[in-house]
Amino acid sequence: MLRRTSRRCAAAPRRLPKRFHFIEPCAGKGALLDSLIAAGGECLAAFDMEPRRTGIERCDALTLTPADLPDDALIITNPTHSRDLLHPMIEHFASLASTWLLIDSDGKENERSAELVSQLQIYQPIGRLVSSLAPR
Ligand SMILES: C[S@@+](CC[C@H](N)C(=O)[O-])C[C@H]1O[C@@H](n2cnc3c(N)ncnc32)[C@H](O)[C@@H]1O
16 A cells, blocks of 8 residues: 555655655655655654654644744645545645645545535546645
8 A cells, every 4th residue: 555655755846846845744654655755755754643653753633833843945745635634634734834645536526525625726637646735
């Protein structure tokens, strides 16, 4: 699962700026952040409720504040698929910074998600995932 996700993640940076720095709030095992660093991104911080490698800080992403985000850092992640958490996360992240997400591609068709997803600026399907940008 992670290997497949990681390959799809590699497609995401195509729409990102040439140079960018970011935080990864649901960094898990670090597969996505590795892809982003390989694409030229600079990772300023990585968090997860249950980090699965060193260098990723244990933290509930919903408690992140502007102090955790240096100026003009993007938030980039492939967040949890649980809609109960995903929706508050999208809203919280977008309130803090421009946010780039890899999320399930059925979001647009899902009645509960439709309103939130319609606010996303870019909605780029990547297999069963989409890359989307929530501008601040
Ligand atoms: C789809 S996985 C992301 C994997 C990771 N980005 C990677 O590339 O290895 C979703 C992650 O969200 C984390 N997560 C779930 N709820 C969270 C929360 N409230 N705050 C931070 N991380 C959370 C899970 O522990 C899991 O690692």
